[in-house]
Structures are given as structure tokens and as C-alpha cells.
Amino acid sequence: MQPVVAVSGGAYPWGAKNVDTDVIIPAHWLKTVTRTGLGRGAFETVRSQPGNIFDDPTYAGSPILIAGDNFGCGSSREHAAWALADMGIKAVIAPSFSDIFSGNAFKNGIVAVVLPQEAIDRLIAVAQDQPITIDLETMTVTTPYQDRFAFTLDPFRRQCLMEGLDEIGLTLARDTAISKYEGAVDESRPWITERRGYEGIAV
Amino acid sequence: MVWVNANIVMTPRPQTLYEKIWNAHVVERRDDGTCLIYIDRHLVHEVTSPQAFDGLRANGRRVRRPELTLAVPDHNLPTTRRVDAAGRILPIADAESAQQLDALRRNTADFGIDYIDATAAEQGIVHVIGPELGFTLPGTTLVCGDSHTSAHGALGALAFGIGTSEVEHVLATQTLLLTPSKTMEIRVEGALGFGVSAKDVILSIIGRIGAAGGTGHVIEYTGDTIRSLSIEGRLTVANMSIEGGARAGLIAPDDRTFAYLKGRPMAPAGEAWDRAVAYWRTLPSDPDAVYDRVVRLDASDIAPALTWGTSPEDVVAITGVVPDPESFTDPSKQAAARKSLDYMGLTPGTAMQDVAVQHVFIGSCTNSRIEDLRAAASVANGRHVADGVRALVVPGSGLVKRQAEAEGLDRIFLGAGFEWREPGCSMCLAMNPDKVPPGERCASTSNRNFVGRQGPGARTHLVSPAMAAAAAVTGRLADVRDLMTV
Numbered sequence: 001m002q003p004v005v006a007v008s009g010g011a012y013p014w015g016a017k018n019v020d021t022d023v024i025i026p027a028h029w030l031k032t033v034t035r036t037g038l039g040r041g042a043f044e045t046v047r048s049q050p051g052n053i054f055d056d057p058t059y060a061g062s063p064i065l066i067a068g069d070n071f072g073c074g075s076s077r078e079h080a081a082w083a084l085a086d087m088g089i090k091a092v093i094a095p096s097f098s099d100i101f102s103g104n105a106f107k108n109g110i111v112a113v114v115l116p117q118e119a120i121d122r123l124i125a126v127a128q129d130q131p132i133t134i135d136l137e138t139m140t141v142t143t144p145y146q147d148r149f150a151f152t153l154d155p156f157r158r159q160c161l162m163e164g165l166d167e168i169g170l171t172l173a174r175d176t177a178i179s180k181y182e183g184a185v186d187e188s189r190p191w192i193t194e195r196r197g198y199e200g201i202a203v
Numbered sequence: 204m205v206w207v208n209a210n211i212v213m214t215p216r217p218q219t220l221y222e223k224i225w226n227a228h229v230v231e232r233r234d235d236g237t238c239l240i241y242i243d244r245h246l247v248h249e250v251t252s253p254q255a256f257d258g259l260r261a262n263g264r265r266v267r268r269p270e271l272t273l274a275v276p277d278h279n280l281p282t283t284r285r286v287d288a289a290g291r292i293l294p295i296a297d298a299e300s301a302q303q304l305d306a307l308r309r310n311t312a313d314f315g316i317d318y319i320d321a322t323a324a325e326q327g328i329v330h331v332i333g334p335e336l337g338f339t340l341p342g343t344t345l346v347c348g349d350s351h352t353s354a355h356g357a358l359g360a361l362a363f364g365i366g367t368s369e370v371e372h373v374l375a376t377q378t379l380l381l382t383p384s385k386t387m388e389i390r391v392e393g394a395l396g397f398g399v400s401a402k403d404v405i406l407s408i409i410g411r412i413g414a415a416g417g418t419g420h421v422i423e424y425t426g427d428t429i430r431s432l433s434i435e436g437r438l439t440v441a442n443m444s445i446e447g448g449a450r451a452g453l454i455a456p457d458d459r460t461f462a463y464l465k466g467r468p469m470a471p472a473g474e475a476w477d478r479a480v481a482y483w484r485t486l487p488s489d490p491d492a493v494y495d496r497v498v499r500l501d502a503s504d505i506a507p508a509l510t511w512g513t514s515p516e517d518v519v520a521i522t523g524v525v526p527d528p529e530s531f532t533d534p535s536k537q538a539a540a541r542k543s544l545d546y547m548g549l550t551p552g553t554a555m556q557d558v559a560v561q562h563v564f565i566g567s568c569t570n571s572r573i574e575d576l577r578a579a580a581s582v583a584n585g586r587h588v589a590d591g592v593r594a595l596v597v598p599g600s601g602l603v604k605r606q607a608e609a610e611g612l613d614r615i616f617l618g619a620g621f622e623w624r625e626p627g628c629s630m631c632l633a634m635n636p637d638k639v640p641p642g643e644r645c646a647s648t649s650n651r652n653f654v655g656r657q658g659p660g661a662r663t664h665l666v667s668p669a670m671a672a673a674a675a676v677t678g679r680l681a682d683v684r685d686l687m688t689v
């Protein structure tokens with residue numbers, strides 16, 4: 001994963017609430033077996049409306065999306081994060097995110113920034129014609145008008161983002177601890193690891 | 204990065220079911236609160252796994268414990284016949300679906316994972332087959348690349364949906380890096396009224412807490428109403444935890460849970476069974492355990508319910524009317540309601556029972572188990588699907604289908620003009636050929652009424668199986684109590 005220290009640039013001043021992952025990427029795009037190319041399907045239903053924000057040349061190619069409460073709710077599809085990444089989005093700012101989406105976003109190097117609704121309202125106003133900066137070093141969102149909003153991020157996620165760490169690689173390095181745990185479970189809860197297999201039970 | 208010895212932080216204070224399962228699965232705890240959590244069971248389906256297996260290949264990684272994973276196709280699979288009269292496997296018309304299904308077969312073979320084929324009797328929706336085969340067990344951690352994994356919490360498993368990167372992480376390490384959730388108790392007490400089902404209970408809960416009400420929390424459903432539900436009913440409730448924003452929902456295992464699991468093909472047997480049950484009995488929350496939030500509902504306030512809008516929180520009793528957007532105090536909810544009603548083609552003040560439907564879908568991981576089919580069949584029996592209505596019954600698994608056929612439910616449905624299909628996700632999501640056409644209305648036993656969920660422009664009303672059958676035979680959203688004999 002590429003390290004992310006700051007995201008700076010234009011922002012889609014959207015603000016929509018309860019944006020579910022079916023809106024971010026409709027189900028018929030999920031038949032792919034790769035991670036790339038989903039940007040074309042991103043927000044397909046929104047984009048079918050004339051005058052939508054995503055096809056407005058003012059915001060085209062913006063790295064930031066500003067949304068309302070509960071962004072990314074619904075299905076666990078990581079395709080939502082892939083679609084955002086494929087359309088060039090590197091950060092989403094919202095008052096709250098669904099748990100699964102924020103995890104998926106982070107794993108794909110997309111920063112999910114939580115700010116209160118007042119800050120969102122202000123950023124939506126600013127983003128009409130000005131860039132926004134998200135800085136993971138100082139943990140702030142700033143604007144050219146001297147606005148400064150502090151946010152928090154899970155320390156582990158912040159470290160992974162800033163250092164571009166591969167979580168699987170990190171965990172594989174803990175192999176001894178995992179084997180030790182498995183050994184203890186084999187003793188205390190043997191039915192966990194000795195699962196009876198599937199052999200075409202009912203055939 | 205500092206790892207802390209997991210044993211140091213064990214505390215003697217009373218614990219919730221969630222805390223007990225969590226603590227039993229901590230492999231290591233980091234000083235920043237992130238824990239490496241062991242995953243006991245992993246379910247895999249065709250849609251969210253291909254990129255995970257590719258990731259393993261790209262990095263030369265193997266699957267750490269292939270025997271703890273079980274794979275089955277469900278989302279993409281057409282629900283029409285899969286083999287012809289001569290037993291030959293019929294091809295899948297959609298090339299992209301066929302490609303994903305092939306990828307699952309190939310990936311599970313390459314990495315040595317148990318795979319249930321589309322033509323096997325045990326094939327079905329991941330969340331139906333897990334409990335049914337005894338793959339899902341109390342006190343385990345169980346994950347799947349699908350948000351409705353919360354369903355398995357009905358058996359007292361800490362079960363939640365994960366994304367594809369996490370699927371890859373579990374395959375490679377049998378663990379996940381997680382931070383603990385907050386806990387929320389939803390206590391439902393009292394006897395359910397005539398014609399009120401588990402689906403009405405969970406719809407009413409979501410109507411109360413809102414679609415984001417459980418965000419950051421794991422819900423534990425408690426109270427005598429929940430205790431009195433069958434395992435099928437509990438699965439329906441836990442299944443929709445995610446629609447209330449909670450990643451997982453739990454119900455403490457009890458004798459009913461053990462009776463359900465005993466003798467299931469993948470459940471422990473013999474001495475292992477006895478040891479397991481003894482352990483499972485220690486899992487329920489301690490009497491004075493503390494939850495971060497508590498919500499109480501009175502079962503007598505719960506009526507047969509359904510949704511009117513495009514969020515599962517848009518819940519109304521069947522005796523109610525389409526709400527006026529102005530009746531909401533929050534201006535953003537007003538705007539959302541106006542948009543929803545526009546999409547749904549509904550006018551405020553219309554009685555829900557006056558709304559005509561063109562489609563009925565009885566199925567999905569929420570309501571496709573044997574009890575659901577029995578409830579729907581009891582309403583369909585001796586009646587006929589109304590003119591202009593297409594009604595689908597899609598059993599959740601091949602074993603459910605077999606059981607239903609043994610009980611003659613298929614003949615009741617077919618005789619009443621319903622279609623009787625092969626198991627799969629079907630019309631729950633628009634990924635296979637079963638779709639609701641634009642602008643048409645469907646009474647559906649699934650769990651999501653999002654814009655476009657059942658097909659572009661499709662209008663979904665979430666209901667219980669009995670209410671869905673009532674809609675099919677009357678051609679409108681109907682109060683099932685009017686069709687039931689006391």
C-alpha cells in the first residue's frame with residue numbers, strides 16, 4: 001500500500017446521508033473478479049440524474065468526498081472502496097461511517113475522516129470553489145480560509161496509512177503467537193479445530 | 204509496536220456474552236487497543252472472494268487453516284433448474300456469473316477448502332447452511348464476506364461481515380486485527396400478539412433505533428420474547444442487526460440452541476459434544492454485566508409491520524398509513540422521506556393496505572428456513588395468487604427444500620400459483636436473473652429495501668413470510684391477521 005500522509009485538493013460537496021454501498025456501486029458491478037475498473041460504475045444511479053455532482057466539471061477528479069451521516073452503510077462489499085479509489089477518491093469526510101465501510105476504506109488507503117455536522121456544513125460551503133487539506137501528521141482538516149478542524153483516527157490505522165503497511169504481512173510476523181493460541185484451543189476447545197469435514201452429507 | 208500479554212488484562216468483573224467470546228479469542232493485544240482475534244469459522248461465497256484468493260497467489264501465501272473455512276455459491280446462481288432430466292449440469296447463461304462461479308470452484312480446489320457445489324443437496328445461502336450443517340457453533344468467532352453474517356449470532360456466535368481484504372487476511376492468518384465494539388442490550392419482554400412474527404420484532408426494533416442506531420455496537424437481544432423465539436426466528440432477528448447499524452447481534456445460547464445443533468453433520472459429537480455444551484453453558488452474560496446502551500421494547504406494542512420507504516428504519520404497522528414527510532422533526536429526515544416516497548410512488552396518508560403489489564418474494568437469508576415456508580404455506584393453503592401478481596418461493600438451502608417437499612409445502616405453493624425455485628439469494632439482490640422490473644412493487648421477506656436493491660427502479664416493502672403470502676393472495680399489502688384462523 002502507498003503511504004498516505006496528507007490528502008489535498010478539491011472536494012465533492014455532496015453531504016448526502018445514509019449513502020449505502022448499493023449507491024456507491026450497484027450489485028451488477030460485483031460480478032468482476034478484479035479490483036480495478038469499478039470507477040465507471042461508481043454512483044451509477046446518482047449519475048443517471050442530470051446535473052449530478054459527480055459529472056459537474058467543477059469537481060471532476062476531486063480526491064475528497066464530503067458526505068452526511070452513516071456513509072457506506074449496507075452491504076459489506078469492498079467493491080465500494082475499490083470504486084471510490086478507482087475514481088480517484090483518497091478521503092471521505094462525514095459525521096459517521098458504517099463500521100465495515102471504514103475498515104474497507106482504510107485497507108485501500110482511503111482516509112475516512114469523522115467530523116461533526118457543523119464542520120461538514122462549513123466544508124461543503126468552502127468546497128464550492130476552494131481546496132481542502134487533510135493532514136494525518138497534525139490530524140486536522142484545513143481550508144484556505146483558516147478553518148481548522150481536528151479529528152481522531154484509530155492509532156493503528158493511522159500508522160498503517162502513514163507508513164503504507166501491509167496488514168497481512170504484519171500479522172504473518174506474529175505466527176508464533178498464533179500457533180501458541182491454536183495449541184491452547186486444541187486443549188481447551190478441541191471441537192473448534194477438529195471440525196468434521198464435508199463429504200457430501202446428504203447426497 | 205508493543206504487544207501486551209493477553210492474560211494480564213483479564214478482569215474478574217461481570218462480563219457480557221460479547222466480552223466472554225472476545226476475551227476467549229484474543230491472540231495478542233496491542234498497547235493501542237487493537238487486538239489480534241482468532242477466527243474459528245469462515246464462510247466463503249463467489250462474490251467477495253476471488254480478489255482475496257488472487258491476493259494470496261500474488262504474494263505466494265497459503266491458507267493457514269483450510270479446514271476452518273467452508274465455501275458455497277449463492278449470490279449469482281440462477282434459481283432455475285441446475286441439472287436436466289438426465290442429470291447433466293445445465294450451463295449458466297450469464298458469462299460474468301459463470302466466471303465467478305468457476306473461480307470459486309477453482310480457488311477452493313487450489314487451496315484445499317471444503318466446497319459445496321451448486322448441484323449438491325446442501326447448497327444454499329451461506330447464512331442458512333452455516334447453522335443448518337452445524338458449522339456455526341456457540342461461542343465461536345465466525346466471519347464471511349457478507350454483511351448479514353450477523354445472522355449466526357442467533358446461536359451465540361460472534362459473527363460479522365468482512366470485506367475482501369479481510370477475507371484474504373483470514374485465509375492467510377486465521378485472524379483479524381480488530382478493536383472491541385461497544386455493547387447494546389435490546390431487551391424485549393412480553394408475549395407477541397396474534398399474527399406477530401420474529402420479522403415484525405426486528406423490523407420494529409430497527410424502526411425504533413434507526414438504521415444507524417447500532418453503529419459501533421454489538422447488540423445482544425435479551426428478554427423473554429427473544430427467549431421464546433425458535434432458532435429460525437432468532438436467526439431472522441440477528442440477521443437484520445446490520446440493518447440497525449450493528450455489526451453483530453447476539454442471542455445467548457440455551458437448551459433450545461443445543462437441541463437445534465445436536466446431530467447436525469458438522470457439530471461436535473460424542474464426548475466432544477458434552478464438553479462443548481458444558482462450555483457453552485458458561486457463555487450467557489453474567490446477571491450484573493453492564494452494557495454501554497440499553498433499549499427496551501414491549502412485545503405487546505409490536506404489530507405485523509412492514510417498510511414504506513427505502514431504508515429499513517422506515518417501518519410502519521400494517522394498519523398504518525404512508526407517513527407525511529412533514530411529520531418528522533429532523534429536516535434531513537423530512538427530505539429523505541420525500542425522496543423515498545417519490546421513489547416508492549406513494550402518497551402520504553394512503554392506507555398501507557390499499558397499496559397494490561405486482562411481485563412477492565419469499566426467500567433470502569432472513570426468511571427462507573423451514574418455519575418461514577410453513578408460515579407462508581399456511582396462508583397460501585386453499586387460496587390462489589391474485590391476478591397480475593408474480594410470486595416466488597425460494598428455499599434457503601437444498602435441505603430446506605427437501606424438508607419442505609417432504610411436508611408437501613411445494614404442492615401447496617404450486618397449487619396456489621407460486622413458483623417453487625432452487626435455493627439461492629434470488630430476488631434479494633439484483634445479481635442473478637430474478638429481478639423486480641423498474642417501477643413495480645414487491646412484498647419481500649428479504650432484509651434490504653434500498654433504492655435499486657431488487658433491480659433498478661424496483662420498489663420493495665419488507666415483510667414477514669406470512670405477510671408476503673397474504674400480499675400474494677390479495678394482490679396488495681394485507682394484514683395477515685385477516686387471513687388467519689384463530
Ligand code: SF4
Binds near residue numbers: 328330349567649650
Ligand atoms: S439472501 Fe440477500 S442478504 Fe442474504 S446473503 Fe444473499 S444477497 Fe445477502
